Amino acid sequence: MYLLEFEEECERFRQKYYISFEEFEKSVLNAKDEKFEEWDDYLAWKFAEDGRKHRNKRSKKS
Numbered sequence: 001m002y003l004l005e006f007e008e009e010c011e012r013f014r015q016k017y018y019i020s021f022e023e024f025e026k027s028v029l030n031a032k033d034e035k036f037e038e039w040d041d042y043l044a045w046k047f048a049e050d051g052r053k054h055r056n057k058r059s060k061k062s
Contacts, residue, residue, distance in 0.1 A: 009044070013044075013048070017041075025042065
């Protein structure tokens with residue numbers, strides 16, 4: 001995936017949940033009951049955040 005794709009995916013989740021990834025991560029990891037849709041979104045959002053950060057690092061080195 002390209003940096004833009006990771007950024008768009010992150011933005012899609014920010015708009016869906018109206019919070020930052022860090023806030024969403026805390027909410028999901030501290031939830032008493034596992035909600036499948038939120039857990040699935042958490043994994044996808046984490047992948048996008050990690051990919052965005054990795055691509056940002058690589059583009060700054062170039």
